[in-house]
Amino acid sequence: MPKVGIPRALLYYNYFPMWKVFFEELGAEVVLSGLTNKKMLDDGVNCCVDDACLPMKVFHGHAVHLKDRVDYLFVPRLISVEKNEYICPKFCGLPDMVINSIEGLPKVIDCTINLRDGNKSLRKAVLEVGGLFTGSLSRIYKAYQKASAELADYERLMLNGATPLEALNGNGPPPADYQYSIGLIGHPYNIYDNYVSMSIIEKLRARGINVLTQDMVCKEELDRIAEGFTKPMFWSFGKKIMAASSYLIDQRNVRGIIYLVAFGCGLDALVGDLVERRIRKKGVPFCMITIDEHTGEAGVDTRLEAFIDMLEWRDTQECL
Secondary structure, X not given: OOEEEEOOOOOHHHHHHHHHHHHHHOOOEEEEOOOOOHHHHHHHHHHOOOOOOHHHHHHHHHHHHHOOOOOEEEOOEEEEOOOOOEOXXXXXXXXXXXXXXXXXXXXXXXXXXXXOOOOHHHHHHHHHHHOOOOOOHHHHHHHHHHHHHHHHXXXXXXXXXXXXXXXXXXXXXXXXXXXXXXXXXXXXXXHOOHHHHOOXXXXXXXXXXXXXXXXXXXXXXXXHHHOOOOOOOOEHHHHHHHHHHHHHHHOOOOOOEEEEEEOOOHHHHHHHHHHHHHHHHOOOOEEEEEEOOOOOHHHHHHHHHHHHHHHHHHHHHHHO
16 A cells, blocks of 8 residues: 655645545555654754745655655645635745755655646646556546545534644534633644644633634635725735634624744735734734744743733723
8 A cells, every 4th residue: 555645734734634535545545744843843944945934844844754654745736726816936846845855755746736727737636646546537536526525524623613633633622611712813834733833722722712713714704805905915825814814803803813924934924014904903902923943932922921911901901
């Protein structure tokens, strides 16, 4: 049985259930890298280019962890995941970065996915990848259909308040009596990787705060809000982050918004400024936390504590 390695990084948090079912239905064994830790990050930093952002370095570390354990390494070349939109350019060159930075790699599955002009590229990628494991077109299509259904179930759990880590286990959010809600926005690979985010969701929940993210808002609602932007936002994740911040404030009555960004991310640098302007106009407290491979947990904890204390002080003053 061929083994396909999938790094637990970048868009793993968006699409892993679909990838897993697709490969398993074609007779492959899916091997997932472990949870991000210091050694993985150090390995990624050592083999990745210096000016890469933290998430890219983390991905390289996960690839190093997998390379000697699998027959294939799945690193798709992602250009667009939505019609008429793009994602970060680094995703386009990710397979090349990995291949040229890490020695001793197995065969890399680097299919191209570009949905900007429709689903033709997706169909081609599905057939290309499926053809590595079977010559049966019907089996490939059935595997893809089952994988798509699995992804829909996964996204449904997140819409009901589960984080990806909870949804991957088929669970909803843990029952709790929260005092109030805070919006946590940012790229999924920043906010859901507990090592990268320093378990920010768990820390907020432990303080009795309900955490709402952009993945807990339905796509139709986000698209509706995005239509009201002054100019179209053609970055898929940027659009989602901006629309979600407005929705969480207007519809979910969050007390404040935290934006977790990676140092050196050009998209976050642009979108962060736009998000902050929109939020501050509505008079809602906003906190941006920037992380990289040198960020210390104590510093993040201090920022969180100060933000929470400010929210609680603000509520006290408004009641006077």
